[in-house]
Amino acid sequence: MKFLVDFMLGRLHCWLCILGYDCLYFKREPFSGFKGKKDLIYQSLKESRIILSRDTTLSRKKALKLVLIKSDFLPEQLAQVFKTFDLKLDKNKIFSRCTICNTLLIRVDRLKVEGKVPAYVYQTQKEFSLCPFCRKIYWKGTHWKLVEEEIKKMLSL
């Protein structure tokens, strides 16, 4: 399942990314006149992505699949997506994708990241992942637990 998240839903995109879903953020450029609704639909068809949008003027007929997100609030938005697609929280998928470019991360040996991450991180963390595309290094750290708790709270709505 692949998503294309429309502008105005930046935080939802972030969280779906953190949770390991294949999702791209569609940044509209309303003033340049280039990236608009048509491009959104076109990209969704080309890449077989489900559109998540707040825009009620989008045509349901043209899109492959379009889900109109009802709420302005992140927890409800996330809950709607999970409910609509019957998604289950998969701990192993959390932080499995790069939050910048959506590429699947690969595990890297701890020794290879020495000097590339802050010293205290290197000393305290055992597991590291790398984005093979943009070379960003990830580690689970303490925020991993926070993310898990946060998600559980949100989905219990």
Ligand SMILES: [Zn+2]
């Ligand atoms: Zn990346």
